[in-house]
Amino acid sequence: MSSQPVQSRRIRHSLRNQICAVLISAILPYLVRLLFIDQQQQDFTGLHVTLVAAICGGLASVFSLRNLIRYPGTEAVSSILSITSLIYGAIAATFLFGRIDYVRAVLIGNYLLCVSLLFTEQVAGSARRQMRIAILEQGTARRFAASNIAWITVSDPAEPIIDVDAVTVDLRADLSDAWERRITELALVGVPVYHIKHLRESLTGMVELEHLAETSYGTLAPPYLYILCKRIIDTLIAGLILLIAFPIMIAVAVIIRMDSPGPAIFRQTRIGFRGRPFVVQKFRTMHVASSDPDSRSAAMTQTDDVRITRIGRFLRKTRIDELPQLINILRGEMSLIGPRPEAAVLSAWYEKEIPFYRYRHIVMPGVTGWAQINQGHVTNVEDVTTKLHYDFYYIRHLSPWIDMLIVLRTIMTMISGHGAK
Structure with a gap:
């Protein structure tokens, strides 16, 4: 080796x-x-x-x-x-x-x-950075789809493992003495050995939270000091952007009123920090609905939704419709970056269907977030479960670095329009 x-x-x-x-x-x-x-x-x-x-x-x-x-x-x-x-x-x-x-x-x-x-x-x-990972197929350890990974399956503890970047195995499985000795030998010569669940998390950007004890802070709450610093930065940036963008916002509001009947600002009750409801503000991008705006169907935006106005498609693609949420940030109801707040009617539905759904409210909701840049807009329960795994990953890895990455990728998303509906 x-x-x-x-x-x-x-x-x-x-x-x-x-x-x-x-x-x-x-x-x-x-x-x-x-x-x-x-x-x-x-x-x-x-x-x-x-x-x-x-x-x-x-x-x-x-x-x-x-x-x-x-x-x-x-x-x-x-x-x-x-x-x-x-x-x-x-x-x-x-x-x-x-x-x-x-x-x-x-x-x-x-x-x-x-x-x-x-x-x-x-x-x-x-060209030389493709990772070679040996996977010991014990317990739940199986290959999964991941780009730039060459998997080497090892089924026998005596089998040679040569020139690999890492080894992964289900460390919670009932391993034999031979496998435990081999894994120890690999670790002693400097080969990284990863639990399959942690490796999947690092390669996919999602955390499948099966137990609340699996949070990585030793407590259910993320680090308070960074949360406090983040709040101060959010307030300063939101205030600065609001001053600069105010003339643009006035012009957008006028155009919306000219494009279709109804108010320029759309208001909706959503669930925020610690499960508290608040009223989010956005530029209206849809025709005024005749049905109950708080119904589940009205709260869902489908692909190529016929309710979206002409100017609304542009506002959604460029994310200009999110600018009024700067006011929510100044009020302390939202952050620039965090899990996207869901409509109250949808949040109540998801809480009944998805375990641990409410845990996403442990941090302030954001204008943009990790799930938003990786998955885009979703509504059905299956996709929301995947979105939740992205939210858990963000909460677990909350740091200035992941926030900086989200900002950079959000800018690219605004340019490309990916994820807009």
Whole structure:
């Protein structure tokens, strides 16, 4: 057996390449600039500050990228431009508002070179990054659909396991002494051994919560400190966006009134944090219903729903219809990111049909969320169960990194229109 896991060697090799790319992209524009300045008269302070900022920005991009790509469905290649642009934009804003002397041409050259080299490294290494996972088919451990995975089935404890990234097995199964010794040997030589349920979770982005004790915090409540910080950030961002977008919202409201009869704002009772009902606000995208708006059928939006107005289709595709929910955020009823709040009538139905459904209310509902970007809009019980598994994954992995990933993918969703109905 290989004495060192293949995946750990690949990770270290990739990290070395990325750090080299960062250093090259920072130093090369710096050296080129040195060739074209007056060595006697030039003040080097701004140039040196730019070099330090370039190195820090590149390393921050690598660190952020490596934290984001550990979540399922994240393509590192497509994330490079977004992450790097966000970080270098923050650096440029710091220089601008802090009135710090820097060399603009060097920073721009560093940014362009950093994106190019990180992109090249990622594309060049993608061919060698397919994971090889040995699966010990004991208990409930069976293969499942997952992209970029080569499964190696092992049915005998004496069977050789060569050059694998990891081993997975049902650790809750009644394993024989031979299997337990073999699994221990694999762990001792550095091969990661995963419980099949945890591996499925990390590769699919869903948590099938069978017992409330399976939450990962040692308590049923997510970390309070991050929840508090998230609330402060939500308020600041929502207030800023509302100020900037207010003229647009007025124009949208006028267009909606001209397009079809009825109010510009749609209001609906939904279930929020800790199971409390609240009234969500959105731009109206449907014709005013003649039936009871609180009925189950009226609360469901179907694919190509005939009730959607002409302007409503555009508002839904671009997510502009969600802008009034900024008011819900300022009221403390919603967050920018979290499980989407369901209509009260649907929530009551789902609670009767789906175990643990109410647990999704342990965090603040959001304008966008993990289930939203992975699955889109759903209504039937089967799809809602899958959506719930995405919500549980988000609650278990609640962190700044998954929130940043959701923001980036929501922007892509707004551009593509995926998931809109």
